[in-house]
Amino acid sequence: MITPHSHSPGTKPETAVPVTARDLWALAGYTAFAGVLLAPLRHYVGKPKQVRRAKFKHDSFPLSTYPMFSTDRKGRIIVPHVVGLTAEGERIFLHHRHYGTGGLNQVRKQIARGVRGGHAAAIAQRYANSLAAERQEGRVNGSSAGAIRRRREAAVVSVLVVRSRFIFADYFSAGEHSILPKEETVRARCVVGGTAELVEEPTA
Template structure:
């Protein structure tokens, strides 16, 4: 009897070559990239009070601790802002340029800072004076967006600086009054053409 023996002819496993300088540079690059991504976690080190303070001082993109992205709003938000009232009590949102020439976000921050600093009356006065000056100019004719806005604002008889609490679920619902605040406190009032006064009264 003749017995044959077969030998495996499959590919042999490859052995890793020596580490090159290119490999080391790649490893260093990946390590640096991971460090950049994880660097924002340093703002979470310390006592809760220190962490909250650091969140306001530093934006930590891409793992942002900035309040705009990280604050737990619990389904609601409190906004200091300015509204106009007509003689019939209709609320008119006034253009931010009545307060300043900056963008909307810049003016919004200035108003919020002013309300916190006790300057709500000055804010109301500034808006009311701007409305009065606009009416003297009489630029309400035309079909431009500015002319349409000025015609709408021409009906405003008084300006309120308010601090409103909005509920997200209500605001984004389809209800008739869904965009009205859940609660609101008037901080200052100014009749157009008159002098502003500080107040502190709930309206809703």
């Protein structure tokens, strides 16, 4: 008679595989890896909604709170980048695709290399020409992210190539003016539709 606990001849009952030290080390590694991936979320947890929104809005070019960009910087960083100005003096960060089709970091490095090499005017001219061409095409209608960005950029009247010094604590703190650099030097400017010129002018 075969009972529920009996086994056929020649087979062994199944037994649980014991957990080894190697398994524990692998589990610890996976846990640590997940912790690193989720670490940036600590900037948003437990904060009021308006602070989280401001933080998300500012966590972008040219700075980011993600550790690979923000650690080991001694609380400050100098960044060559491009700014658009409206007739009212509002600062608008222009999309990197006005300069090149590569990714954000690739274009950022190209701009930094160009500024160091004395080509700031060419960079300003390239951005200004792209803005002018975009306006002629009239691609500002629609509700897509690109259309919204183009409508915002349509108000830009001049382009500045600047070298800015940012203080992380100030830049990433909530507040209307936290996105402004601590110090800034204009290296080139170009009116949209005009010709770029090299300058050396502290603005902040």
